[in-house]
Amino acid sequence: MSFIIEDFRQSSIDNWYWFQEALSPEEIELLEKLQADIPFKQAVINANPHDLEEYRKSEIKWLPQHMDECRWLYEKFVKMVTEANNSLWHFELTGIFDDLQYTVYHEGGGHYDWHMDIGSGIFSRRKVSITLQLSDPDEYEGGDFEFLLGKDIIKLPRKKGCAIVFPSFFLHRVSPVTKGVRKSLVLWISGQPYR
Ligand SMILES: O=C(O)CCC(=O)C(=O)O
Numbered sequence: 132m133s134f135i136i137e138d139f140r141q142s143s144i145d146n147w148y149w150f151q152e153a154l155s156p157e158e159i160e161l162l163e164k165l166q167a168d169i170p171f172k173q174a175v176i177n178a179n180p181h182d183l184e185e186y187r188k189s190e191i192k193w194l195p196q197h198m199d200e201c202r203w204l205y206e207k208f209v210k211m212v213t214e215a216n217n218s219l220w221h222f223e224l225t226g227i228f229d230d231l232q233y234t235v236y237h238e239g240g241g242h243y244d245w246h247m248d249i250g251s252g253i254f255s256r257r258k259v260s261i262t263l264q265l266s267d268p269d270e271y272e273g274g275d276f277e278f279l280l281g282k283d284i285i286k287l288p289r290k291k292g293c294a295i296v297f298p299s300f301f302l303h304r305v306s307p308v309t310k311g312v313r314k315s316l317v318l319w320i321s322g323q324p325y326r
């Protein structure tokens with residue numbers, strides 16, 4: 132009789148991780164100066180492009196990986212994702228396929244409906260997502276970043292400068308902003324399709 136020896140390492144795939152102060156107020160100020168020179172792009176979604184406005188209403192711009200001034204930001208994000216991944220999931224992560232996304236949701240319906248960050252084609256490489264709150268909770272109403280886990284809606288922390296790290300297959304949304312403006316910084320860490 133022979134036995135197959137497997138590595139039965141456990142993975143907490145239904146759990147997330149967060150950092151209370153991922154960026155300091157001074158670092159956020161620096162980032163805001165950096166992004167001011169970059170133009171906004173039309174946001175695309177991988178769900179139903181016909182419902183663009185209905186599904187997602189936000190302004191986005193990309194902070195390029197190759198821009199030297201952005202390097203410190205990428206380093207911080209990679210460090211956070213590595214810590215989260217080593218603690219919870221143990222996914223094979225190999226790189227960053229998309230640039231850092233700077234996102235703005237305006238009063239009067241700025242939102243992003245329930246979605247996963249993975250999809251077919253190039254989106255199948257996203258494995259871990261990280262979102263960083265760039266706005267003071269007092270500056271806006273609504274605009275909650277939420278997970279749908281089973282039938283529970285989980286509201287994530289709103290504190291300016293905190294970051295939430297989660298598997299890219301989590302269903303998540305940004306509820307409509309009813310007052311003020313909410314901003315976020317999002318990055319996806321990639322690898323071969325999940326393993
Ligand atoms: O704005 C956020 O915090 C999250 C945005 C998001 O889920 C996305 O761009 O995929």
Ligand SMILES: [Fe+2]
Pocket residue numbers: 246247248260303
């Ligand atoms: Fe997302």
